[in-house]
Amino acid sequence: MKNSLRSPGVLLVLWYLLKIQNCRGQALIGSSQPIISRVGDDVTLPCFFQTPRDAAALTFEWTRPDLQPRFVYVWRSFEELRDLKNPQFDDRTFLYQDELKKGNISLKLTNVKAKDSGVYRCFFPALRKETSIRLIVAxxxxxxxxxxxxxxxxxxxxxxxxxxxxxxxxxxxxxxxxxxxxxxxxxxxxxxxxxxxxxxxxxxxxxxxxxxxxxxxxxxxxxxxxxxxxYFNGVKIFPVFIVLTVGLVVFAGAAIILLLFLLRATKQKTQTDEPKLEEPTCNDMDEETPSKEELNTYITSAEEENKILKTKLEELNTRITSAEEENKTLKTKLVKEIKLQQEIQSTRTLSPVIIDSFHQYGTYVRLKTQECVNLRKWSLHIEVDNDKALIYTFEHSLTLRNSGDTVTIYAQGHCPSDPSFRFEKEWENQTRWNTGKIAFVSLYDDTNTLKDRICERMFPTPH
Missing domain, CATH: 2.60.40.10 (Immunoglobulins)
Known part of the structure; x- marks a missing residue:
């Protein structure tokens, strides 16, 4: 038995088993906290041996257990096995191959998408070692x-x-x-x-x-x-005005009816008292009785006031009609604006680039991307009070690569001088454009297709 243990073959097997046992004793380090990334970014999922060792000759795999096939990246003896990979990760997963000899088997995932969110497993089958990392793509x-x-x-x-x-x-x-x-x-x-x-x-x-x-x-x-x-300044004033106007009309009508009733009563009293030619008594002389001329003057004055009230009533009717027409016009305008905003909303949800902000003193317009976009030959149109559009065209190649990137176009003389702003453009020979009250800002792509549009109210130029 002692001689058999001393043979070279037995010693080699024992050495190999001891080496495997040592390897199995090494732990894999990943990340206990979720890895958070944004759509379009590149992210690294960490995985490495606690004690550095060469992993280039080993077999290991990165998987997503919830996918079918589950393989994200498979490495075997110095090369990747591409046939097993899930098509979702084609040309998007890479190893830091220079780091493999140090025991770093972290996986780089490029241009991440929302569907890349999940739990990734770094696994060495022969060593029965694994660690898991949760990726959240925000x-x-x-x-x-x-x-x-x-x-x-x-x-x-x-x-x-x-x-x-x-x-x-x-x-x-x-x-x-x-x-x-x-x-x-x-x-x-x-x-x-x-x-x-x-x-x-x-x-x-x-x-x-x-x-x-x-x-x-x-x-x-x-x-x-x-x-x-x-909306409140434009809409509420008309109902209040109409209520007040109707109240005035009702009051004027009641006054006219009361006046006519008094005139009729006065005439009837005059006709009743006129034939009586009895001598006035002392008591009658004490009472002041209006003369016929005074009554005629009173009646003439009442008729004039009646004409004035009729004229005012006609003016009120005219104003009511005018207010109703203005109210109809305003309602039509509001309905059109609401439809326009709904159309803009449905358009911009599909656009890769949107109008992020518009300076209401007319010095800049800022665009924001939701995905990687080349803006060459895209154009920006600004219409102030329906005047001829001011057009800015991206003549040179400008690519916004990451979701959330912005590019700002400034009127001449307003572009920041700070060189740290990468995507700030000066609109040469274009002064600020706040000459009106309403501005329509539209964004068109290189095929002249409308991608986004907003309507903004301009402010007066600050002094």
Whole structure:
């Protein structure tokens, strides 16, 4: 037995078993906390040996147990086995091969998508060692706030806030002009793994109301606001005016009827008293009796006042008719604006680039991307009070690669001089454009297809 143990073959087997046992004693280190990334970013899923060792000659695999096939990346003896990989990860998973000899088998995943969220398993079959890492791919979308409906009789304006394309599930809340939180319920729906939130709120006062959609776990947040003061100033004045006008008409009519009744009573009394030619008594002489001329003067004055009241009544009727026509015009305008906002909302949910903000003193327009987009030959159109559009065209190649990237186009002389702003453009030979009250800002792609549009009210130039 001693001689057999000393043979080279037995010693080699024992050495190999001891080596395997040592390897099995090494732990794999991953991440106990979820890895959070945004759509379009690159992310690294950590996995390495607690004690550095060469892993290039070993067999290991990265998997997602909830997928079919489950393999994300398989490495065997110095090369990747591509035939086993899930097509979802084609050309998007890589190892740091120079680090394999140090025991670093972390996986790099590029251009992550919302459906990449899940639990990834780093596993060495021969060593029976594994570790798991949870990846959360957070996505967000701009918030669209619009006027859903307007009661032209002044009882209120219904505001709507909506945003889709979120992951994980976000929260939604409303704030009033003073920043106070409003208690409003919201609804949540899920489509293709992404969450959409929406809420409606009725307001009965003017001011600026803002809607915020936020993910507390990823610190992603989007916000938008709407000014409703113009609606109340424009809509409520007509119902109040009409009520006051009708009241004046009723009062004037009652006064005319009372006056005519007094005139008739006076005439009847005159006709009754006129034939009596009895000598007046001393008591009768003490009472002041109006003469016929005084009565005629009183009647003439009453008739003149009656004509004046009729004229005023006709003027009031004319004003009521004019107010009704203006009210109809305003209602038609509001309906058109609501339809326009609904069309804009449906358009911008499909656009890869949206108009993020518009300076209401007319110095800049900011665009924001939701995915990687080349803006070459895209154009920005600004129409102030329906005048001829000001057009800015992206002549040079400009690519916004990451979701949330922005590019700002400034009027000449207003572009920041700070070189750290990568995507700030100066609109040469274009001064600020706040010469009107209403501005329509439209974004067209290189095929001249409308991608997004907003309508903003201009402010006076500050002095």
């Amino acid at each position: 996505s967000s979308s701009p918030v669209v706030v619009s006027v859903a409906s307007v009661d032209v009789w002044g009882s209120g304006v219904v505001l709507q806030c909506a945003s889709g394309g979120w992951f994980p599930e976000p929260e939604l809340w409303w704030l009033d002009s003073e920043g106070a939180l409003l208690s409003v319920e919201h609804s949540v729906s899920v489509s293709d793994g992404l969450y959409e939130v929406s809420s409606r709120m009725s307001v009965e006062q003017s001011g600026t109301f803002s809607c915020t959609v936020n993910q507390s776990s990823t610190n992603l947040s989007e916000k938008n606001s709407v000014q409703v003061e113009d």
